[in-house]
Amino acid sequence: MRIAGRCAAGVNGLDRGLVVASHGRHMLVETPEGHRLICHPRGKKNDAVVGDRVLWRRSHDEGTVEKVDARRNLFFRQDEIRTKSFAANLDQVLVLIAAEPEFSEHQLARALVAAEAERIVPLVALNKSDLVEPFERAWARLLPYQRMGYGVLPLSLRLSGAVDRETLTKHLEGKTTLVLGPSGAGKSTLINLLVPGASAQTGEISRALNSGKHTTTTTTWYWVDEDRKTAVIDSPGFQEFGLNHIEPTRLAECMPDLKEHLGHCRFYNCTHRHEPGCCVSGAVEAGGIAASRHRIYRELFEELSQPKY
Numbered sequence: 215m216r217i218a219g220r221c222a223a224g225v226n227g228l229d230r231g232l233v234v235a236s237h238g239r240h241m242l243v244e245t246p247e248g249h250r251l252i253c254h255p256r257g258k259k260n261d262a263v264v265g266d267r268v269l270w271r272r273s274h275d276e277g278t279v280e281k282v283d284a285r286r287n288l289f290f291r292q293d294e295i296r297t298k299s300f301a302a303n304l305d306q307v308l309v310l311i312a313a314e315p316e317f318s319e320h321q322l323a324r325a326l327v328a329a330e331a332e333r334i335v336p337l338v339a340l341n342k343s344d345l346v347e348p349f350e351r352a353w354a355r356l357l358p359y360q361r362m363g364y365g366v367l368p369l370s371l372r373l374s375g376a377v378d379r380e381t382l383t384k385h386l387e388g389k390t391t392l393v394l395g396p397s398g399a400g401k402s403t404l405i406n407l408l409v410p411g412a413s414a415q416t417g418e419i420s421r422a423l424n425s426g427k428h429t430t431t432t433t434t435w436y437w438v439d440e441d442r443k444t445a446v447i448d449s450p451g452f453q454e455f456g457l458n459h460i461e462p463t464r465l466a467e468c469m470p471d472l473k474e475h476l477g478h479c480r481f482y483n484c485t486h487r488h489e490p491g492c493c494v495s496g497a498v499e500a501g502g503i504a505a506s507r508h509r510i511y512r513e514l515f516e517e518l519s520q521p522k523y
């Protein structure tokens with residue numbers, strides 16, 4: 215990786231760039247030629263996130279971001295107080311879970327809802343297929359997700375890395391994919407498999423952005439191929455997935471298995487929780503929607519209906 219270094223100046227002293235990491239008020243911007251330099255935002259607020267296309271101006275060895283291009287999408291989570299952006303301009307979100315530790319379906323559902331709300335294609339991967347029995351159980355819990363049309367990939371990253379790399383490459387090729395997952399599922403293993411030397415790169419980036427103080431985990435963009443067409447973004451923060459930015463009445467539309475049954479309930483403003491003549495509840499009883507999914511929907515609906523401060 216090349217941090218800083220000279221590159222051709224653009225029109226009016228402004229150059230194009232891609233935000234590849236950010237930490238506090240510092241960000242790392244990559245030029246079209248592949249040089250990387252530390253940039254600061256122009257104003258007080260730092261609005262740029264990883265994946266943003268920006269216009270920046272050189273000042274000494276560093277740069278100032280003057281403008282952030284309009285975004286295709288912005289993947290973020292929001293709790294009562296804070297909005298935390300993961301990344302912008304994504305093609306896909308890959309949620310990596312594993313046979314062990316047992317994954318939380320609630321957490322998985324939250325990440326998928328957040329992706330749907332921004333119209334980003336979700337993909338699920340279940341790692342550790344070598345742990346046969348827990349894997350079978352976990353796989354069975356994912357059947358409703360397969361049925362609703364999500365890609366679910368079985369992986370064994372530690373034992374069959376070469377095969378998994380091929381499978382993953384097919385799904386990631388030419389795209390920008392944000393990788394999310396609970397701790398211990400194998401996210402570092404996956405990133406290092408796709409991007410040899412990723413850990414070393416992360417350390418270098420953290421030190422550069424953090425003025426060498428200490429290393430922290432930040433959202434980081436990696437190129438998978440030399441042509442810089444396929445990218446994966448490694449991001450922490452799967453555990454606390456606030457969805458406060460989503461209106462409860464929009465929730466069912468962000469859950470494909472529920473969405474399929476919308477539009478025919480007896481009441482036009484049906485909340486699909488307990489009303490008579492509800493087609494969603496009807497589908498749950500008939501086995502078309504998994505009971506676990508309806509439970510998650512009701513819990514999320516209650517949560518999102520709480521008064522906002």
Ligand SMILES: Nc1nc2c(ncn2[C@@H]2O[C@H](COP(=O)(O)OP(=O)(O)OP(=O)(O)O)[C@@H](O)[C@H]2O)c(=O)[nH]1
Nearest residue numbers: 342344370371372373396397398399400401402403
């Ligand atoms: N049995 C088995 N273990 C695996 C597999 N892939 C990864 N692991 C192990 O799972 C553990 C967690 O893997 P990591 O890649 O560190 O997981 P992570 O998601 O980055 O976890 P954090 O660093 O806590 O965020 C490690 O001990 C890996 O060796 C697999 O296919 N099978």
Ligand SMILES: [Zn+2]
Nearest residue numbers: 479484486492
């Ligand atoms: Zn209904």
